[in-house]
Amino acid sequence: MPVPETTSDVLAAVLSEVRFTSAAYRWIEMRGPFRLVFDRPGLRGVHLISAGGCDLLLDGEVTPLAAGDTVILPRGDFHELRYGHAGATSGFELAARSEGAGLRGGDSGHQVTATIVCGAFVAGDPEHPALRGLPRLLLIPAAQSRWLEPYVEALRQEAFDPGPGSNVVMARLSDALIARALRRHGEVTGQPGWLAGLRDPHLAAVLGALHGDVARPWTVASLAATAGLSRTAFAARFPAVVGEPPMRYLQALRLHRARLLLRDERLTVAAAARRVGYTSEFAFAAAFRRAYGVPPGTWRRAAT
Incomplete structure (x- = not known):
């Protein structure tokens, strides 16, 4: 095929x-x-x-x-x-x-x-x-x-x-x-992961959309629409195939992109947060600290 x-x-x-x-x-x-x-x-x-x-x-x-x-x-x-x-x-x-x-x-x-x-x-x-x-x-x-x-x-x-x-x-x-x-x-493969997700045309469309526009204000409903599935079907299908819920996948992708912006482009924390789709600098800082153990500003200074 x-x-x-x-x-x-x-x-x-x-x-x-x-x-x-x-x-x-x-x-x-x-x-x-x-x-x-x-x-x-x-x-x-x-x-x-x-x-x-x-x-x-x-x-x-x-x-x-x-x-x-x-x-x-x-x-x-x-x-x-x-x-x-x-x-x-x-x-x-x-x-x-x-x-x-x-x-x-x-x-x-x-x-x-x-x-x-x-x-x-x-x-x-x-x-x-x-x-x-x-x-x-x-x-x-x-x-x-x-x-x-x-x-x-x-x-x-x-x-x-x-x-x-x-x-x-x-x-x-x-x-x-x-x-x-x-x-x-x-x-x-039958092993969950994004590679398995690429085999599913519905989820491949979602993965393409997420990687192509990480800053868009995605919701489970909008991702389900991108997949051409009902919200319930999509919410069950994505973690079963990819191995984690869609919003967790999106958050990991956003935070990783933010790290690159902080390190490579030397953006401020507020600017990096906006570029990856966070409307609240506080929410971004809290998510960043949960993921990496330090505030984004501290990580930015250490990455120089």
């Missing part, structure tokens, strides 16, 4: 706001038992299993990975890739102490057990409320990844045989891979 234009617009808007930026990719050849730990705050992992296999460990849950599988961790959770039993090695430290795109680890006396193309990306705006609506893990099994094959193959080639400008090429390919993976996840 074609992706609705509103869905594409909202996904593009959110990705633009979050400002994902890909870091360099490396291919890692691991021999024998190994345990690669990825625990650098702020970095969100991308792993392409080129050959062999290993397990992904995330919060005690083990996910077996085989050749052709791709995993993305959009929230930046700490995780491990491991095979058998071995002492821990930091994936980031391994990359830091090795020159070039090719890394080797594990016991050199053993055969290669896994070849992995590892990359990472960061969120330029790590506190964007949309990040909490992303899945912790995106697993694209080899059998279901035909739509990703051009990106994955190109990334593999650049990582295994880098040339001039490879880092730039890999960053752009990674950006496209992540965007397509998130869009695909939104098309098939």
